[in-house]
Amino acid sequence: MDYGFKSNRPQLRRGLCYSNEGIKQAGSPSVIVIGGGIAGVAAARALHDASFQVVLLESRDRLGGRVHTDFSFGFPVDLGASWLHGVCKENPLAPLIGRLGLPLYRTSGDNSVLYDHDLESYALFDMDGNQVPQELVTKVGEAFENILKETDKVRLENNEDMSILRAFSIVFERRPDLRLEGLPHKVLQWYLCRMEGWFAADSETISLKCWDQEELLPGGHGLMVRGYLPVINTLAKGS
Numbered sequence: 001m002d003y004g005f006k007s008n009r010p011q012l013r014r015g016l017c018y019s020n021e022g023i024k025q026a027g028s029p030s031v032i033v034i035g036g037g038i039a040g041v042a043a044a045r046a047l048h049d050a051s052f053q054v055v056l057l058e059s060r061d062r063l064g065g066r067v068h069t070d071f072s073f074g075f076p077v078d079l080g081a082s083w084l085h086g087v088c089k090e091n092p093l094a095p096l097i098g099r100l101g102l103p104l105y106r107t108s109g110d111n112s113v114l115y116d117h118d119l120e121s122y123a124l125f126d127m128d129g130n131q132v133p134q135e136l137v138t139k140v141g142e143a144f145e146n147i148l149k150e151t152d153k154v155r156l157e158n159n160e161d162m163s164i165l166r167a168f169s170i171v172f173e174r175r176p177d178l179r180l181e182g183l184p185h186k187v188l189q190w191y192l193c194r195m196e197g198w199f200a201a202d203s204e205t206i207s208l209k210c211w212d213q214e215e216l217l218p219g220g221h222g223l224m225v226r227g228y229l230p231v232i233n234t235l236a237k238g239s
């Protein structure tokens with residue numbers, strides 16, 4: 001896709017506007033894609049390949065969004081996404097990664113968890129430098145799961161979506177027995193932070209309706225050794 005800078009609109013002055021206008025024949029349907037993260041770039045590519053005229057608006061001065069490979073050390077460091085979750089042919093990224101010959105470093109296989117999900121590998125410390133007993137971490141983890149189960153009821157009762165944080169506060173209003181104080185409360189906050197880390201979003205922006213709707217693909221996890229940028233570049237330019 002031959003993108004070029006197109007916009008003079010003030011609100012996009014510091015962003016980018018990519019378009020294949022002019023390449024497509026007049027009369028082909030047109031579409032605007034807002035956001036040049038991997039979802040937007042992949043959508044723009046699919047639409048372009050289906051003969052749409054595409055304009056992609058991106059507020060930053062680069063494509064990729066939460067996919068961002070840094071080369072300032074002379075080698076690729078992914079500051080955002082770095083793993084392919086689900087190394088299998090059903091993964092829509094697999095054909096592209098395979099075609100580009102991008103190597104994956106397998107960090108785990110089927111039925112295993114990533115290191116950062118493995119509670120055994122964690123040691124939590126309080127503000128005084130004392131290690132939080134592992135039994136407490138496990139116990140609060142169970143409490144966190146129970147709170148999540150209660151948020152599921154909130155989800156079923158409400159047609160409108162809300163944030164996971166809002167759902168937590170509803171659960172605590174209804175079930176004060178699930179509230180924790182002191183150190184257990186801090187450990188609970190840590191569990192919430194892990195959830196925020198997983199989604200790369202604050203809990204007030206994580207959707208109650210959708211947070212657990214992702215499809216888990218088989219095949220384990222593979223680290224993109226050369227970074228994710230070639231995937232973004234290829235989707236943006238085509239090959």
Ligand SMILES: Cc1cc2nc3c(=O)[nH]c(=O)nc-3n(C[C@H](O)[C@H](O)[C@H](O)COP(=O)(O)OP(=O)(O)OC[C@H]3O[C@@H](n4cnc5c(N)ncnc54)[C@H](O)[C@@H]3O)c2cc1C
Pocket residue numbers: 015034035036037038039040057058059060063064065066067079080081082083084085199200
């Ligand atoms: C640190 C970190 C590690 C991660 N690790 C992994 C991993 O290993 N594997 C994995 O699969 N996923 C991982 N993820 C998640 C993955 O990066 C995201 O799910 C994915 O990149 C989201 O892509 P997206 O296109 O939906 O959204 P985004 O990447 O957020 O793209 C949205 C784009 O829209 C632009 N935008 C927003 N509003 C406007 C507007 N009004 N006008 C114009 N442009 C706008 C933004 O600037 C951005 O470029 C990680 C995320 C982070 C942050």
